[in-house]
Amino acid sequence: EGYTQTYTPGIRTNYRIAPNVSLRYRYSVTNNNQGSRKTKFVTNAPSIDFDAYIWKSVTFRTNYTYTNQDLGNGESQSFQNWDATLSYRKNRDAKWEYELKATNILDIDSQVRNSANNLSVFSSETFIQPRFLTFRFIYTL
Structure with missing residues (x-):
C-alpha cells in the first residue's frame, strides 16, 4: 500500500514592462507500507523564476530551484539547479534574435530522486551535463 501527495x-507577477517574478514551493510526501517495511520520503523544493526587460531590446531570464529530500531515517539529500538566459532582439518585428544561455551554473554533478511503489523502494541518480554556455542565433520566419 502506498500513496504520494504533492x-x-x-505566486507570480504579470507586468508588461516591469520585471516578473514567480515563487513556488513544492511539497511532496510519499508513504509506502510493504508489510514489515515502511518508507516515507518528504521533498521540499522552493524555486524562483525571474524575467525582465533590460533596456528595450534585451531580456534577462533566470530560474533557481533548491530540492531537499528527507529519506525518513534521519538522512537527507539535496541539490540545486540554476539556469540563466540573456537575449537580444532589436525590436518586436526583428527576424533575428541572439541568445546567451547558461545551464547548470552551479555545476552540480547529479540529482537524486527517491520513490516507492507497491513492488519496490528505489533511489535513482541522474548525472547532469556540466556547466554549459551556448550562444544561439534564432531566426523567426
Whole structure:
C-alpha cells in the first residue's frame, strides 16, 4: 500500500514592462507500507523564476530551484539547479534574435530522486551535463 501527495502553491507577477517574478514551493510526501517495511520520503523544493526587460531590446531570464529530500531515517539529500538566459532582439518585428544561455551554473554533478511503489523502494541518480554556455542565433520566419 502506498500513496504520494504533492502540493505546489505559488505566486507570480504579470507586468508588461516591469520585471516578473514567480515563487513556488513544492511539497511532496510519499508513504509506502510493504508489510514489515515502511518508507516515507518528504521533498521540499522552493524555486524562483525571474524575467525582465533590460533596456528595450534585451531580456534577462533566470530560474533557481533548491530540492531537499528527507529519506525518513534521519538522512537527507539535496541539490540545486540554476539556469540563466540573456537575449537580444532589436525590436518586436526583428527576424533575428541572439541568445546567451547558461545551464547548470552551479555545476552540480547529479540529482537524486527517491520513490516507492507497491513492488519496490528505489533511489535513482541522474548525472547532469556540466556547466554549459551556448550562444544561439534564432531566426523567426
